[in-house]
Amino acid sequence: MLTVEDLNVWFGHAPERVDAVGSASFAVGPGESFGLVGESGSGKSTILRAVAGLIDSWSGRIAVAGRPVAGSRRSRGFHKTVQMVFQDPYASLHPRHSVDRVLSETLHLQGMDRIDARITRLLDQVGLGQGFRFRYPHQLSGGQRQRVAIARALAAEPRLLLLDEPTSALDVSVQAEILNLLADIRAERGLSYVLVSHDLAVVAHMCDRLAVMRAGRIVEEMDAASLRAGRAQGDYARALIAASAGYVREA
Amino acid sequence: MSPLLSVRDLRVSFPTRSGTFQAVRGVSFDLGRERLGVVGESGSGKTMTGRAILGLVRPPGRVEAERMALGGESILDLPESRLRRLRGARISMVMQDPRFSLNPVMTVGRQIVEGYRLHTGTSRAQARDKALEMLAAVQIRDPERVFHAYPHEVSGGMGQRIMIAMMLAPDPEILIADEPTSALDVSVRNEVLRILDRLVRERGMGLIFISHDLNLVAQFCDRVLIMYAGRVVEELPARDLHAARHPYTQGLLNSLPRLDRPVDRLAVLQRQQGWRDAPPAGTP
Numbered sequence: 001m002l003t004v005e006d007l008n009v010w011f012g013h014a015p016e017r018v019d020a021v022g023s024a025s026f027a028v029g030p031g032e033s034f035g036l037v038g039e040s041g042s043g044k045s046t047i048l049r050a051v052a053g054l055i056d057s058w059s060g061r062i063a064v065a066g067r068p069v070a071g072s073r074r075s076r077g078f079h080k081t082v083q084m085v086f087q088d089p090y091a092s093l094h095p096r097h098s099v100d101r102v103l104s105e106t107l108h109l110q111g112m113d114r115i116d117a118r119i120t121r122l123l124d125q126v127g128l129g130q131g132f133r134f135r136y137p138h139q140l141s142g143g144q145r146q147r148v149a150i151a152r153a154l155a156a157e158p159r160l161l162l163l164d165e166p167t168s169a170l171d172v173s174v175q176a177e178i179l180n181l182l183a184d185i186r187a188e189r190g191l192s193y194v195l196v197s198h199d200l201a202v203v204a205h206m207c208d209r210l211a212v213m214r215a216g217r218i219v220e221e222m223d224a225a226s227l228r229a230g231r232a233q234g235d236y237a238r239a240l241i242a243a244s245a246g247y248v249r250e251a
Numbered sequence: 252m253s254p255l256l257s258v259r260d261l262r263v264s265f266p267t268r269s270g271t272f273q274a275v276r277g278v279s280f281d282l283g284r285e286r287l288g289v290v291g292e293s294g295s296g297k298t299m300t301g302r303a304i305l306g307l308v309r310p311p312g313r314v315e316a317e318r319m320a321l322g323g324e325s326i327l328d329l330p331e332s333r334l335r336r337l338r339g340a341r342i343s344m345v346m347q348d349p350r351f352s353l354n355p356v357m358t359v360g361r362q363i364v365e366g367y368r369l370h371t372g373t374s375r376a377q378a379r380d381k382a383l384e385m386l387a388a389v390q391i392r393d394p395e396r397v398f399h400a401y402p403h404e405v406s407g408g409m410g411q412r413i414m415i416a417m418m419l420a421p422d423p424e425i426l427i428a429d430e431p432t433s434a435l436d437v438s439v440r441n442e443v444l445r446i447l448d449r450l451v452r453e454r455g456m457g458l459i460f461i462s463h464d465l466n467l468v469a470q471f472c473d474r475v476l477i478m479y480a481g482r483v484v485e486e487l488p489a490r491d492l493h494a495a496r497h498p499y500t501q502g503l504l505n506s507l508p509r510l511d512r513p514v515d516r517l518a519v520l521q522r523q524q525g526w527r528d529a530p531p532a533g534t535p
Contacts, residue, residue, distance in 0.1 A: 039436035040407070142293075171292040171463065173520035176506035180517055198436070205508035205517070228510050243437040245510070247444050247470045 001160050001192040002028040002051065007060035009043070009050050009216075020046045022216045023060070028160075033186065033193040035203035035210030035224075039240070043216040044196045045087075048162045051194075052084045064160065080110060083153035087165035089145035093137040099123075099148050100133045106155040122151040127181060143174035150181065154189075163195045167202065179206060200244045204228050212237040253323050254281035255424055255457040256304070256342075260317040263299045263308055263481075274299040274312075276481035282425065284455045286448070288468035288489060291478035292503075297461045300478070301427045304459075305344055306334040322424070340370040343418035347430040349410030353402040359386075360398030363417045370421040385416035389446050408439030415446060425457045426450070433462070444471055465492060465503055477503075480527045499526050 009021040021043040028034040036044040050058045056072035063069070065081055074082075086092040093102060103122060107115045123129060126147040137145055146166060153161055166182070167175040183206065186193060197203050203210050204224045212220045212232070220237045232238040263275035275296040280287070289297045303314045306329065319327040321341060329337070346352045354362055363382040364375065373381070379398075386394035389412040402410060411431060418426060428447065432440040448471070451458050462468050468475055469492040477485040477500045485497040495501055502520035 039438065172465075172503055173292065173506045176508075176517035176519050179508070180519065183516070199508075201508040201510045204510050204513070228513060240437065241510075243441055246466055247441055249448065249470070 001030045001032070001065060002034075002194065003061070003063040004047065004051070005061040007047065007050065007058060007062065009046050009055060009058040011057060020216055021050070021058075024211075024213075024216075024218050026211050026218065026221065028192050028194055030159075031186075031190050031192055032209070033195065033207045035207035036194065036196045036213060037198065037200055037203050037210055037240075038213035039198065041215075042213040044213050045164050046216075048084065048164050048194060048196055052082065052162055053078070076111075079158075080156050081158055082160045082162065083156055083158040084162040084164065085146070085149050085153050085166050088169050089142050089149055090137075090169070092149050093145055095137055098134050098136050099128075099140075099151075102148060102152055103155055106152050110156045112155070118155070122154060125154065125185070126151045127177075141174075142170050143177060146170065146174075146178055147181065150178075150185070154185065157189075158191070160192045160194070163193055165197055166195070168197070168199065175202075182206065200227060200241060212240065254283050255322060256282040257318060257320045258300075258304065258316065259319075261300065261303060261319065262315045263296070263303050263312060264315075265312045274481055275303065278476075278478070278481075278483055280476060280483070280486070282457045282459060284451065284457055285474060286451055286458045286460055286472040286489075288472035288475040289459060289461045289478060290463060290465055290468050290475060290503075292463060294480075295478040296481040297478050298429055299481075301344060301429055301459060301461055304427065305338055305342055306331075307344075336370075339366060339418070339423070340421045341423050342425045342427065343421075343423040344427040344429060345411070345414050345418050345431045348434050349407060349414050350402070352414055353410060355402050357401075358398070359400050359402065359405070359413050363398075363413075363420060366417055367420040381420055382416070385420045386413070388419075389413075389416045390442060391416075406439075408435050408443065411435060411439075411443055412446065415443070419450060422454070423456070425459065427459045427461070429461045430463070431460075432467075433464070465500075466507065469493065482527070484526060497526075498523070 005025045007021055007024045011018045011020060024047060036047060038044050049055050051062055053072045053074040061068060064078060069078060100119060103119045104115050107118055112118055120130065123133060128144065128147050167178050170178060185191060195203060195206050204227050207224055209223050210227060211218045214236050220232060220234050222232065230241050232241055259279045261275055261278040262273065264271050264273045278300055289300065291297045302308050308314050316327055319325065326337060360382055363385065364378040367378045367381055383394045383398060386397055391397050391412055397405060432443050435443060447458060450456050460472055469489050472489040475487060475489050475492055476483045477497065479499050485495060485500050487495060493504065505518035506520050508517060
């Protein structure tokens with residue numbers, strides 16, 4: 001579904017050039033859910049943004065559903081295949097567009113027919129119902145906004161969702177609802193996910209496999225079972241898992 | 252021994268277009284030389300409780316309480332001038348994000364020195380030594396360099412340690428830490444916690460640790476208050492958090508994905524109207 005080979009991403013020009021990602025490679029199969037974990041600044045979100053076409057200073061190979069992409073230009077077909085959900089539900093919705101407008105504009109752009117019926121279905125699918133259709137973002141809670149963002153991503157009927165910390169701005173009880181929703185959608189539609197998160201427990205819950213990143217490089221790839229068991233190969237991944245387990249008081 | 256801080260029936264309210272909104276509705280607790288965790292979701296009133304203690308609720312917000320006493324002395328409805336002498340010197344607060352609480356156009360050292368001199372009236376040279384000593388105390392390896400750095404030149408974890416150094420320089424009796432580690436990576440988080448932990452144990456400081464992270468609070472604190480809709484719904488020793496009895500606390504714990512306990516589906520919290528009004532579990 002997604003192949004990333006030898007990906008390098010940089011920002012700025014020498015001598016101030018910052019290398020955000022260095023020779024990262026991974027592949028995500030159809031229907032698979034893949035996690036990218038690491039601390040802030042490790043390059044995990046940057047990889048998603050490069051795939052989505054939000055960054056043009058990259059080299060290497062990115063292919064979606066077998067089709068290679070280049071630079072930051074993406075075809076209509078690409079957006080029908082790949083959609084992204086962002087971290088901050090407060091920043092990713094236009095404050096003066098109603099839910100109806102957000103969804104109908106997206107559906108229109110994707111060249112969909114029966115827009116009205118589709119909006120009804122999308123809202124049902126993300127558990128919002130018709131009562132929310134003509135509301136504005138400020139009338140919605142954080143969790144409800146993230147549901148709208150997910151509905152917008154689903155409007156194109158994509159096959160791959162790029163999820164950038166989709167629940168880190170939410171309370172834990174709301175996080176549980178959104179993670180359940182994402183799991184249901186994946187099961188129903190057979191979607192592939194790439195999930196970026198700093199929360200190892202969230203990734204273990206949602207993903208089959210994951211890559212651990214550090215300073216722009218993928219230092220290790222493992223499956224969720226190894227993550228849960230703390231079976232990391234390298235020192236860094238092992239330390240990260242240990243630190244995530246929580247705080248141990250000094251005697 | 253009388254507690255460091257004693258709060259009875261604290262209420263914080265704000266007038267809105269649709270009537271009065273009560274952010275905190277009758278919170279009572281005592282703080283000793285301990286780590287007291289305050290957990291709850293956004294909007295549960297935990298931050299407002301901290302701000303009310305420091306006198307940081309601005310009009311039209313109203314703070315009322317039966318009692319709010321620091322070392323036996325009432326700190327309720329103090330004039331701003333008296334509050335200023337209290338704030339920083341005897342009670343301090345560390346906020347969530349160092350990027351918003353440090354002055355971006357002033358070097359780190361100057362900010363610490365200014366705050367310290369304001370409360371202690373020492374000479375510039377003494378304050379400078381104190382600032383360097385505090386930076387070293389929060390495990391900053393090169394205090395001299397950080398002293399001359401601007402906030403944008405340091406990382407988030409470093410910024411939070413600087414905030415802690417600044418807040419602790421006047422040696423307060425109580426530190427209110429509002430989500431001090433939520434913006435930090437896990438490795439840095441544990442370092443910051445270790446510093447706070449040491450301060451409580453070595454200086455006998457009282458710490459109010461406000462957090463949304465139940466597991467962290469269970470591991471770090473001595474005692475926990477669980478807040479819901481402006482009230483304390485449950486109070487219990489931190490080590491017993493996983494045996495919590497209130498359905499809200501249980502619901503929060505169950506909704507967290509855990510590395511050591513795989514589940515097919517996460518439990519979803521079913522909120523009940525009664526939680527808003529019921530007396531806290533465990534009280535007679």
